[in-house]
Amino acid sequence: MKIDITFLNYEQCQVMLSETPRDGVLVVCQTDAAGAEVVLGRFPLTGAALPIAIPIGTERSEELERLVFHEYNGDTQRAVAHRLNLAATLLARQALQAGVYRARPSTVTRVAALTIAYNEDFVLPKWVDYYGRQFGLENLYVIDDGSDRDPRTYLPTAVNVIRQPRTSFDSWRLSRSLGIFQHFLLETYDLVVVTDSDEFIVPTRSAYSSLADYVTRLSVDTPRRLIPTGWDLVHLRGSDAAIDLSQPIVGQRRALLRNTALDKVAILSDPVSFTPGQHQCYERSEKADDLTLIHLRYFDYEFSREKLQRYRTTTWAANDLSAGLSYHQRQEFSALEQEFQRFEDRYQGGGQETNVLNDFWRAQLGV
Numbered sequence: 001m002k003i004d005i006t007f008l009n010y011e012q013c014q015v016m017l018s019e020t021p022r023d024g025v026l027v028v029c030q031t032d033a034a035g036a037e038v039v040l041g042r043f044p045l046t047g048a049a050l051p052i053a054i055p056i057g058t059e060r061s062e063e064l065e066r067l068v069f070h071e072y073n074g075d076t077q078r079a080v081a082h083r084l085n086l087a088a089t090l091l092a093r094q095a096l097q098a099g100v101y102r103a104r105p106s107t108v109t110r111v112a113a114l115t116i117a118y119n120e121d122f123v124l125p126k127w128v129d130y131y132g133r134q135f136g137l138e139n140l141y142v143i144d145d146g147s148d149r150d151p152r153t154y155l156p157t158a159v160n161v162i163r164q165p166r167t168s169f170d171s172w173r174l175s176r177s178l179g180i181f182q183h184f185l186l187e188t189y190d191l192v193v194v195t196d197s198d199e200f201i202v203p204t205r206s207a208y209s210s211l212a213d214y215v216t217r218l219s220v221d222t223p224r225r226l227i228p229t230g231w232d233l234v235h236l237r238g239s240d241a242a243i244d245l246s247q248p249i250v251g252q253r254r255a256l257l258r259n260t261a262l263d264k265v266a267i268l269s270d271p272v273s274f275t276p277g278q279h280q281c282y283e284r285s286e287k288a289d290d291l292t293l294i295h296l297r298y299f300d301y302e303f304s305r306e307k308l309q310r311y312r313t314t315t316w317a318a319n320d321l322s323a324g325l326s327y328h329q330r331q332e333f334s335a336l337e338q339e340f341q342r343f344e345d346r347y348q349g350g351g352q353e354t355n356v357l358n359d360f361w362r363a364q365l366g367v
Contacts, residue, residue, distance in 0.1 A: 105190045108216050108269075111135045112189040116143040116178055117197040118169075119310055121154065122245065122303070123296060126367040127197045128155055133366075134212040135193075141185065142197075143177055170317035171276035171325040178278055183271040191215055191224075192268050194278065198296040201228050201266060202364045204289065210364060214290065215267060223270035225283060228291035230262020231355060234298045234343040243300040250362045253299050257346055258353035262295050263287070276325050294357070294365065301340050308336055 113131035117124050124142065131140055137158035144151050146166025155161065164177075178194060185192045193215070195201065201211055208214040218224060234255050235243070243252055264279040265272065267288065272281035298304050311329040320326055346352040 105220060108190045108218050108220055110189045111191045111193065111212070111215055112139045112141060112185045113193040114141045114178065114182055114185065115195055115197045116145055116174055117147065117151070118145040119147045119149070120197045121149055123198045124151060125155065128159055130200050130365060130367055131193065132156070134210060141181065143181060145174070168315040168317045169311070169320060169326065171320050173317070175274040175276050175278055179272055179274045182268060186271060190220060190269065191218070193266060194268060195266050196278070200294045200296070200365055200367065202292050202294065202361050204229065204292045206360050208290065220269040224267065225265050225270065225272060225281060225285035226267035226288040226291065227263050227265050227285055228288055228293040230259050230264065230293045230295060231256040232259045232262070232295045232298050233357060234347070235300050235340065236344055236347060237301060237340060238344055243303070248367055249296060249299050250357060250365045250367060254356045255347050256355040256357055257343060258355070259295065262293050264293070266293065267291065292361070294361065298340070298343065305333065305336060308333065
């Protein structure tokens with residue numbers, strides 16, 4: 001069920017419903033004025049009254065790419081989008097299926113892993129190595145967004161590579177591509193793992209021998225859209241040795257910094273509609289404390305600087321530029337330098353939750 005409400009101010013109000021949909025109700029609120037804020041929310045309903053969230057104001061710059069983020073308060077999920085005028089039209093559902101829909105499996109036996117990548121010649125083989133050990137190379141799907149070097153020339157032939165022509169870095173297009181392809185894979189797979197090519201999901205504790213062990217124990221008789229706990233593996237330049245890229249990264253870096261922006265929906269038994277950046281989806285999702293996501297974006301300063309240079313020189317979609325999407329991918333080099341200094345300060349001086357890449361995680365990853 002979807003309810004559209006148009007009003008000229010953000011006074012709190014309630015909508016009375018005559019029925020309670022199983023997955024809650026999707027609400028879109030906006031003003032008529034151009035450039036106004038948009039409030040999005042999906043609420044699991046326990047009664048007839050539906051409160052509508054109030055905009056919370058300006059987001060921090062490092063969270064701009066998410067645009068929509070969730071606050072968890074009991075059974076209530078709220079999502080607030082800031083400065084996004086296209087949301088109302090882009091949220092419109094499309095009927096993509098005909099005939100009898102697939103039966104829901106009682107157990108997980110077939111799992112696919114999906115990513116989308118552009119010029120990720122270094123980390124993409126590591127993604128393939130890790131998830132190939134979990135689910136088999138033939139169950140890996142890489143959407144290549146027009147890389148200069150065709151991944152089919154350096155990845156194992158069993159990996160499924162779908163090449164797209166290069167247009168521009170368009171966060172909406174990328175999120176739609178992943179959502180549609182994930183929907184397609186669920187026609188024949190019980191579960192799909194969706195991550196960026198530098199994101200690696202491992203069990204949080206040794207009660208599970210591997211990610212594959214975890215997902216095959218899942219109950220999927222109801223929709224599962226799971227969110228692991230996210231950490232950045234960071235380069236502490238004051239103490240870490242120079243990286244040797246010919247050797248596994250996990251043997252050379254240990255410092256982890258908690259990053260709630262990496263708490264992203266990634267383990268999926270049902271179709272989703274991703275928000276830009278693929279950090280969230282419009283459907284209901286749930287935290288999975290037994291899963292940890294390790295992000296390899298900042299494991300080395302020089303590597304991060306080279307990646308920033310690639311993205312600063314690529315063509316960006318107008319929507320990304322106007323809405324501030326993926327802002328950190330276009331930042332000044334001085335901002336990256338400051339970010340690495342903050343890694344050092346936060347890890348040594350507190351102010352952010354820290355951890356170390358323990359032996360269990362290191363053995364799991366092997367990259």
